[in-house]
Amino acid sequence: MERGLRTARFNTRQMAIVGMLSAISIVLGVTGLGFIPIPPVKATIMHIPVIIGAILEGPVVGCMVGLIFGIFSIIQSITAPTPVSFVFLNPIVSVLPRVLIALTSYYTYKAIKTNFKVFNMSVAAAIGSLTNTCGVLGMIYLIYLGPYANTLHLSISAAKKGIATVALMNGIPEAIISTIITVAVVTAVNKIRHK
Structure with missing residues (x-):
């Protein structure tokens, strides 16, 4: 009975964290705060809650946050379309890479066994961020290259x-920003937990 109660409490906490991190991701997207101008590009930080959730609470929580982030991308493509929004209507482009962020972040973090937690978190955050960049752009390249080129009137x-x-200009700044924010947030949360 006591064990069941402990499990229920743990699941409730996890669901609360999923809700909170997903809400942060959505607010970042809706308000435009999720985009940091680094001329000549805008780096996104909307995927950082997925990385934080995965490192702090494990792959299931991270994947759920990533799933909600991906679904939000589809909704945003419908409600605020751009000429290339059609690519994000496909869950393989908009949802799958966002779920994979959690898996690559978590398993990278667990695989690196150094005593320097900041280094471990940094590598995991960078890999998670690059998963987002390469996953989304890679799927656009593989599935929609022709229609994407036609829409933008490009060869x-x-x-x-x-x-x-875009992969280079956005991917590198996003990985750096993701690393800095993830390390700061996860370190702060871990300090609070250990008090």
Whole structure:
């Protein structure tokens, strides 16, 4: 009985964390606060709650936050469409990479066995961030390269270069920002937990 109560409490806490981190992700997207201008690009931080959830609470919590983030991407593509929003209507582009962020972050964090937790978190956060960038852009490249190029009035060759450029120009700043924020938040939460 006591064990069942402990499990229920643990699950309730996890659900609360999923709700809170998902809400943060959605607020970042709706308000535009999830985009940091680093000329000439805008780096997104909307995927950081997924990484934090995975490192702090494990892959299930991280995947649930990633799932909600992905579903929000679909909804946003319907309610505030851009010329290339059609690619995000496909869950393989909008949802799958966001769920994978949690898995790559968590398992990277667990696989690195150094005594320097900041280093472990940094690598996990960077890998999680790059999973988002490479996953979304990779799926666009594999599934929608032709329609994507046509919509933007580009040749296939120019579209390929454009996707690669976005991956580099956005991916690196996003990985750096993700690392800094994730390390700060996870370290602070762990300190509070150990008090």
